[in-house]
Amino acid sequence: MSDLLAVDGLGRRYGDLAALDGVDLRVAPGDRLGLIGPNGAGKSTLLNLIAGSLRPTSGRIHFDGRDITRLAPARRARLGIGRTHQHPAVWASLPALDNVLVAARLPWGRFRAGRRAKPREHARELLAGVGLTGVEQTLAGALSHGQRRQLELAMALAGEPRLLLLDEPAAGLAPAEVEVLASLLASLPLTVAILLVEHHLDLVYGFADRITVLHSGRHVHTGTVPETRSSPEVAAAYAGVMP
Numbered sequence: 001m002s003d004l005l006a007v008d009g010l011g012r013r014y015g016d017l018a019a020l021d022g023v024d025l026r027v028a029p030g031d032r033l034g035l036i037g038p039n040g041a042g043k044s045t046l047l048n049l050i051a052g053s054l055r056p057t058s059g060r061i062h063f064d065g066r067d068i069t070r071l072a073p074a075r076r077a078r079l080g081i082g083r084t085h086q087h088p089a090v091w092a093s094l095p096a097l098d099n100v101l102v103a104a105r106l107p108w109g110r111f112r113a114g115r116r117a118k119p120r121e122h123a124r125e126l127l128a129g130v131g132l133t134g135v136e137q138t139l140a141g142a143l144s145h146g147q148r149r150q151l152e153l154a155m156a157l158a159g160e161p162r163l164l165l166l167d168e169p170a171a172g173l174a175p176a177e178v179e180v181l182a183s184l185l186a187s188l189p190l191t192v193a194i195l196l197v198e199h200h201l202d203l204v205y206g207f208a209d210r211i212t213v214l215h216s217g218r219h220v221h222t223g224t225v226p227e228t229r230s231s232p233e234v235a236a237a238y239a240g241v242m243p
């Protein structure tokens, strides 16, 4: 199958520090790719470069065959790249339902979900799909941290992305909430490819078809879950003994 996302030689420097150093990555439609690595490995940098909130200092990014390296984040979103953040980005003073409605009408949603005949019904369905029923009129700021994560996921899905970038969705969740998240991720449709950045390795191993490992800004491994579990390079990266 042809690539949905192709990342070639991607790099980002901060002065002398290479936060990301010549990384290649491929994501096919419907892929479930886990992106792991110890703290400071460059995972969020790679995700932000793909989303467009950060500009690379080297390399190219293609989405659906189009060079998006210099495109603004909203234009990438309109092409079908959705994301969630390490700290859920929701409008705290708006009810949960309105958060989804607004997300569906933003520039990237206008030509997709925002065109739906019954937007409120659709927004309710999206909330139910992420396990949020009965809190439609609750202000997002009054939701628990786990619920805000679920809400942000519904908001990202409102844009009907073809690629969804998830930045540490399990961070700050209680074990029971991680289980809810795992079933939620498993229920997402294969029309959306998912790139999951996560420190919760059991969650990644249960979810991903393939796993890419970064260390000190460099790609050290891509393989299946069993290959990743038994990789000496991965063990070394986590032991902090990679050169």
Ligand SMILES: Nc1ncnc2c1ncn2[C@@H]1O[C@H](COP(=O)(O)OP(=O)(O)OP(=O)(O)O)[C@@H](O)[C@H]1O
Binding pocket: 014, 017, 018, 019, 020, 037, 038, 039, 040, 041, 042, 043, 044, 045, 046
């Ligand atoms: N704005 C910045 N200025 C300087 N250095 C930065 C900046 N952002 C990131 N870095 C550095 O780039 C490297 C990669 O950071 P990044 O946040 O991508 O890692 P990560 O794998 O996501 O880490 P974590 O798992 O801790 O979130 C780190 O050494 C980090 O300190």
